[in-house]
Amino acid sequence: xTRNGKRELTEAIRLRYLQxxxxxxxxxxxxFIAATRYHRKYAIRLLRHGPPPKPSRxxxxxxxxTPEVARALVQIWEICGCICSRRLHPxxxxxxxxxxxxxxxxxxxxxxALLLRMSRATMDRLLAPARKKPRRGLSTTKPGTLLKQxxxxxxxxxxxEAQPGFLELDLVAHCDDSTGGEYVHTLDTVDVATGWSxxxxxxxxxxxAVFAALQTVRQRLPFPLLGIDSDNDSAFINDHxxxxxxxxxxxxxxxxxxxxxxxxxxxxxxxxxxxRLVGYDRYEGEQATVLLNALYExxxxxxxxxxxxxxxxxxxxxxxxxxxxxxxxxxxxxxxxESAQVSEADKERLRQIYPTLNPxxxxxxxxxxxxxxxxxxxx
Numbered sequence: 001x002t003r004n005g006k007r008e009l010t011e012a013i014r015l016r017y018l019q020x021x022x023x024x025x026x027x028x029x030x031x032f033i034a035a036t037r038y039h040r041k042y043a044i045r046l047l048r049h050g051p052p053p054k055p056s057r058x059x060x061x062x063x064x065x066t067p068e069v070a071r072a073l074v075q076i077w078e079i080c081g082c083i084c085s086r087r088l089h090p091x092x093x094x095x096x097x098x099x100x101x102x103x104x105x106x107x108x109x110x111x112x113a114l115l116l117r118m119s120r121a122t123m124d125r126l127l128a129p130a131r132k133k134p135r136r137g138l139s140t141t142k143p144g145t146l147l148k149q150x151x152x153x154x155x156x157x158x159x160x161e162a163q164p165g166f167l168e169l170d171l172v173a174h175c176d177d178s179t180g181g182e183y184v185h186t187l188d189t190v191d192v193a194t195g196w197s198x199x200x201x202x203x204x205x206x207x208x209a210v211f212a213a214l215q216t217v218r219q220r221l222p223f224p225l226l227g228i229d230s231d232n233d234s235a236f237i238n239d240h241x242x243x244x245x246x247x248x249x250x251x252x253x254x255x256x257x258x259x260x261x262x263x264x265x266x267x268x269x270x271x272x273x274x275x276r277l278v279g280y281d282r283y284e285g286e287q288a289t290v291l292l293n294a295l296y297e298x299x300x301x302x303x304x305x306x307x308x309x310x311x312x313x314x315x316x317x318x319x320x321x322x323x324x325x326x327x328x329x330x331x332x333x334x335x336x337x338e339s340a341q342v343s344e345a346d347k348e349r350l351r352q353i354y355p356t357l358n359p360x361x362x363x364x365x366x367x368x369x370x371x372x373x374x375x376x377x378x379x
Contacts, residue, residue, distance in 0.1 A: 006036050010051050017047045069114045070126045072107055076115075077127055079104075079363055081307055082276070085123035087329040091308040092116065095359070098306070104360040163341050164193040165226030166251070168266035169214070171205060171235055172274045174292075176282035184283040184292060187213040190269045194335040195309045196221065197269055198300050201292035203285070210235045211244065220300060222336055222346050227251030231263060273303060277370070281377040288376055295369035302362040304332040305354060 001009070009032070017028045033043050076095060080088055093116060099105035107115070172186040173179070187200045187210060198220050200213035218225045228245065230236035232254055245252040255262035277299070283292065308329035316323045330338075333354065337347055 001036060006038075007051050009035060010046050014047050014050060065114060065118070065122065065126060069111050069118075072105075072111055072115060073118070073123065073126055074130050075105070077123075077130070079359055081302070082131075083307065085120040085127070086326070087308045087310060089118075089120045089123060090329045091331070092118075095306070098359060102358040102360065104358065162193060163226065164191055164196070164223045164336065164339055165221075165341075166192050167217070167225065167228050168192060168263050169228055169230045169236060170263060170266045170270060171202075171210070171233060172270050173205075174278065174281065174283040174288075176280060178282070182284065184285075184288050185210075186274050186278070186292065186296075187217065188266055188270055188274055189214075189217050190265045191221070191223075191332070192265055193341075194332050194339060195265075195311070196223075196332040196336065197273060197303050199274060199296045201289045201296060203289045205233075205235045207235060207238045207240050211241055214241070222350055223342050225250060227253065229253045229255065229263065231255050232257050273299070277366070278373070281374070283373070283376060288373065291369060291373045291376070295366055295373065298362045298365050298369070301353075301357055302359060302366065305357055306359045306362075307331060308334075 013028060013032060017025055017032075020028060029040070029043060029047070032038070032047065033040060036043065038046070076092065076099070077083070077088060079099070080091070080095060096105070096107075096112065096115065100107075167189045170188050172188050173183065174185065175183045182204050185202050185205050187202055188197070189199070190197045198217040200216050202209040202213045214228075225248075227250060228236075230253075237254065242252060244250075260267050278292070278295075283289075308331050310326040310329045312324060313327050314325045316325075333350060336342055336350060
């Protein structure tokens with residue numbers, strides 16, 4: 001007998017059972033148990049109190065974040081360089097304001113309200129289909145031993161992160177899967193205190209090319225260059241750069257060999273800026289260098305004004321776990337304005353530049369430069 005049949009039988013004989021005498025109730029109960037195969041105590045309970053009410057169908061929860069909200073979030077996320085939710089979440093209100101001021105985004109009040117109330121976990125869930133897995137590149141560091149004893153070692157624990165002007169340097173090779181021959185490199189630099197990043201393409205890893213790129217970086221910085229910290233690559237550990245730093249009173253230090261954590265800031269930028277944007281293909285010659293530098297002209301504005309980052313505040317080990325605490329994500333531009341060591345004249349120059357920038361226009365120009373660069377790879 002089906003469940004509905006048992007329910008109908010219970011409804012049919014229940015009234016007769018309640019009105020019958022003791023002997024008649026026993027006969028009705030025996031017939032009911034034989035038909036339904038219920039336990040006797042459960043059958044008595046059903047006939048006395050009736051069958052339990054039918055369970056109501058659970059209604060599916062109404063979707064709060066509609067596809068329109070998800071599309072708007074993905075659009076903003078792509079404009080912001082596909083950053084993680086911990087960086088995007090605190091920067092979202094300002095980015096919405098910038099995009100609306102520049103006329104690049106038109107959202108209804110409902111969609112805008114939902115974006116502003118969205119949590120980081122919800123952002124991760126909605127952005128999951130659009131994320132991609134990373135790839136790894138080759139290391140091309142060639143040790144320079146001539147001046148290693150003259151240049152002091154600085155570890156990750158020795159930095160003064162309150163004073164802007166101390167840069168970590170590294171070279172990123174655009175060589176695909178082979179390090180043979182001559183190919184383009186990117187000089188990647190990052191200020192430890194503010195996260196201000198600058199990239200310059202060089203046609204080779206020669207000392208003169210790298211030195212010229214470092215001078216370009218120095219001209220772009222919104223604060224004086226006080227110190228540089230490199231790995232043990234011969235492109236940096238050489239007499240030309242060493243004497244220049246002595247003459248200009250720039251502190252020159254190096255990391256320990258095979259200790260990438262000593263340059264954790266620039267190593268992280270190698271992936272989050274250069275590799276994610278340019279990729280791992282091989283580029284050679286002057287044309288590729290010019291196109292990459294045209295890309296980096298827009299990139300340094302886009303990264304420093306519209307890419308928030310987090311800084312580690314504290315780290316505590318409890319048993320086998322390390323608990324890290326970060327500050328609220330802010331852009332390098334915001335950190336420079338908050339720094340008491342940066343002059344008001346330098347801050348005012350940045351304040352005049354910021355309202356003129358359109359992140360969508362910068363992103364569009366960067367895509368055009370990338371298409372031109374990738375056409376070189378195709379040829």
